[in-house]
Amino acid sequence: MLQPFNDEYFMKKALEEAQKAFERGEIPVGVVVVINNQIIARGHNLTETLNDVTAHAEMQAITAAASFLGGKYLKDCTMYVSLEPCQMCAGALYWSQISKLIFAAEDEQRGYRKTGVKLHPKTQVKSGILADEASALLKRFFIEKRNLN
Amino acid sequence: MLQPFNDEYFMKKALEEAQKAFERGEIPVGVVVVINNQIIARGHNLTETLNDVTAHAEMQAITAAASFLGGKYLKDCTMYVSLEPCQMCAGALYWSQISKLIFAAEDEQRGYRKTGVKLHPKTQVKSGILADEASALLKRFFIEKRNLN
Numbered sequence: 001m002l003q004p005f006n007d008e009y010f011m012k013k014a015l016e017e018a019q020k021a022f023e024r025g026e027i028p029v030g031v032v033v034v035i036n037n038q039i040i041a042r043g044h045n046l047t048e049t050l051n052d053v054t055a056h057a058e059m060q061a062i063t064a065a066a067s068f069l070g071g072k073y074l075k076d077c078t079m080y081v082s083l084e085p086c087q088m089c090a091g092a093l094y095w096s097q098i099s100k101l102i103f104a105a106e107d108e109q110r111g112y113r114k115t116g117v118k119l120h121p122k123t124q125v126k127s128g129i130l131a132d133e134a135s136a137l138l139k140r141f142f143i144e145k146r147n148l149n
Numbered sequence: 150m151l152q153p154f155n156d157e158y159f160m161k162k163a164l165e166e167a168q169k170a171f172e173r174g175e176i177p178v179g180v181v182v183v184i185n186n187q188i189i190a191r192g193h194n195l196t197e198t199l200n201d202v203t204a205h206a207e208m209q210a211i212t213a214a215a216s217f218l219g220g221k222y223l224k225d226c227t228m229y230v231s232l233e234p235c236q237m238c239a240g241a242l243y244w245s246q247i248s249k250l251i252f253a254a255e256d257e258q259r260g261y262r263k264t265g266v267k268l269h270p271k272t273q274v275k276s277g278i279l280a281d282e283a284s285a286l287l288k289r290f291f292i293e294k295r296n297l298n
Contacts, residue, residue, distance in 0.1 A: 047221060047244075048221075051215050051216065051219065051220060051221045052211075052212050052215050052216070052221055053211065053215070053221050053222075053241060053244035053245050054203075054208055054211055054212055054241050054244075059203055062201075062202065062203055063201050063203055066200050066201050066202070067200070067201070070200065071200060072196060072197075072200045072201055072202050073202075086240060086244075087236060087237075087239070087240035087243065087266050087267075088236075088237055088238075088239075088240025088241045088243070088244060089237075089240070090236070090237075090240070091235060091236035091237025091238070091239070091240050091266070092202060092203050092237045094236065094237070095196075095202035095203075095235075095237060096202050115265060115266055115267060116264060116265030116266070117236050117240070117264055117265070117266055118236075118264060
């Protein structure tokens with residue numbers, strides 16, 4: 001059966017990236033950037049591995065997508081990310097003028113919407129796609145982390 | 150005469166970085182990160198050169214400082230930056246838990262304070278050091294840019 005290219009399909013790809021982060025002991029957040037149904041960038045959180053607070057999945061994917069496109073604006077691109085972006089990543093998305101942001105789980109504590117950060121007026125936002133799967137992975141990570149300490 | 154290590158001294162170093170950005174045709178913003186009177190990271194805006202909206206001076210310097218320190222938190226560090234950080238860079242500074250942020254010129258349009266972004270509670274903020282010099286460089290950049298178009 002052909003797999004349709006819809007929001008769930010691409011969010012699953014973002015969750016596969018989140019799973020990679022999980023397996024590295026990183027807070028499991030994953031992302032893909034899509035243009036015309038083609039994935040042009042993937043990323044997962046690497047802040048611990050790289051010792052770098054800027055190494056969120058979204059930041060890496062913005063850089064990679066711009067590199068693929070040969071231009072810094074992510075026009076006609078959609079970012080699928082498993083968790084609501086933080087204020088840093090939302091700030092980067094603002095500069096990128098990305099066309100669409102779709103996130104799975106909400107981040108009530110550190111999500112950009114709570115901080116007052118604005119995305120670019122050109123950016124449409126949708127949330128909740130595979131939110132339960134994304135939240136379950138995050139919860140499993142923090143439970144395992146707690147049990148290790 | 151010995152040059153004292155004070156805020157003006159280090160902000161001058163940040164302005165030297167801004168000048169490098171200017172010479173590359175980049176919006177002239179420069180930064181240094183200092184610990185115990187030692188500069189451990191320098192950076193200037195490279196968004197055009199790298200085709201990457203995340204390549205602000207501050208982002209590069211946070212990554213470089215963490216790499217120097219071997220840890221992702223910028224404890225006991227001071228960032229000197231020639232312009233008030235945007236919401237992305239302020240978001241990165243939040244995660245870094247940097248001890249002190251000192252900026253020269255205010256950014257009334259895109260500065261983080263207007264957006265509501267919060268820095269980390271551990272971060273002290275000071276502004277206005279060499280603000281006139283930093284503003285003059287920015288103004289000169291935009292005047293030259295306008296005249297070229």
